[in-house]
Amino acid sequence: MKIYRLQNIGSIEGLEVCEEPTPEPGPDEVLVKIKATSLNFRDLSIINGWFPFPVEEGRVQLSDAAGVVEAIGSRVTRFAVGDRVTNNFMPGWFAGPFREFVSQYGSQLDGWMADYRTIDQNELVAIPDSISFEEAATLPCAAVTAWNAVAGIGPHHRVLTQGTGGVSLFALQFAKARGAQVIATTSSVEKAQRLLALGADHVINYAEHPNWGEQVKAITGGRGVDRVVEVGGPGTFAQSLKAIALSGQVSMVGALAEGEMPGYLDMFLTFARFQTIATGNRQDLENVLAAVAQSGIRPVIDSRFTFEECKAAFEHFAKRNVFGKVVITHYA
Structure with a gap:
């Protein structure tokens, strides 16, 4: 599979596309075929070296994604192959108030800028049929x-x-x-x-x-x-x-x-x-998905870029002249 890693922190040019084996899910994990991701200001701050928390070189970027479950581990009960899913923004925070700083996508954990990702089943939420992959990928950080x-x-x-x-x-x-x-x-x-x-x-x-x-x-x-x-x-x-x-x-x-x-x-x-506001937990994301589906709210998408155009997406976003979310599609 193709995957982008931030090999050098300090500029968009530090992002490098790599070829790596498609991962296999562990017993409690699912394999997600990523269909869309979106950019947040934190992503730009990580790449440019502005992020206020430690960042490890070589980490896969982006914290917000949506995709399809392609394989499941032996103990997975929350999802089945073919389910449409999006990810919880803050790993391990499922409900209740914010109590602890944890490792985050793009800084100490690999994010979603890839063709596939394995992830613990508890970090995902199902996407209602009325919400597209691109729309769902805008929700974990900004909407919550x-x-x-x-x-x-x-x-x-x-x-x-x-x-x-x-x-x-x-x-x-x-x-x-x-x-x-x-x-x-x-x-x-x-x-x-x-x-x-x-x-x-x-x-x-x-x-x-x-x-x-x-x-x-x-x-x-x-x-x-x-x-x-x-x-x-x-x-x-x-x-x-x-x-x-x-x-x-x-x-x-x-x-x-x-x-x-x-x-x-x-x-x-x-x-x-x-x-x-510390973004929100998995329950908040579930509430947002339900509210968007029931109210007919359509997430505002400023622009779409392909997976191959990810650097161009960051360059556009860096101009800070957007109206809504910048989305990267992963349909290849």
Whole structure:
């Protein structure tokens, strides 16, 4: 089989395609024929050497995949040959709160950038028939993160999302499905129209309104939003504090934008809850799959690349000018 390994950390050129034997599943494992994978910012950070955790050279990249079970071990009971599956993002975290940092795909464990992968049966979830392989491959990281970032949101709540990456668009879709009002930000007129078409109630161009937190307050009659899905981190946090309603929640997802963090007093005076989001567990992924299937939500796919074009997929993603998820198909 063909498999990509990150032989040299520091750039996309460190990815090398190798030929290796197709693995055989152990007693508790299944062999998955991988049909699609998707990119997350963490993948780019691993390749470029920005990842905040240790990364072993030679590891297979990508944490999100979907495929078909081609063989099963002697003790496997959860799946049968032919089942359509996707993987749990955080190995070993099946339910309950986040309690432990574990080895992760692409850093200390081989990921999914390959034709086949063997994996313990408990790390997989079945894909409903209404969800394609490409769509399913977008869900383990971004959709589960967004799901937990807007947990508890319902009608009469207001939510702020930032930009047009995978987490932000899933958060918009999940919040709208729950009846909330959504304010989104972008710096592009064209993307603003697409955000409105996706269901956003208001869109703020942060290039035209760098003090966009005040714009949020104006839209909400001075109250602010009940939930901020914070993906920018240092570069956006000060405006998020202006946008959050008293006693609201800032769901802290990422740190994509450079800048200085506000001081303790600025945070204290919002009386808000600041909740870091550790993606989610296997039960969360099962809930996301059910919600997507039942609500008719369609994951937004920015672009598709073939397995042979994986470096081009990373190069496109690295430009950070995307609307939704970048997907790699493995149909050869």
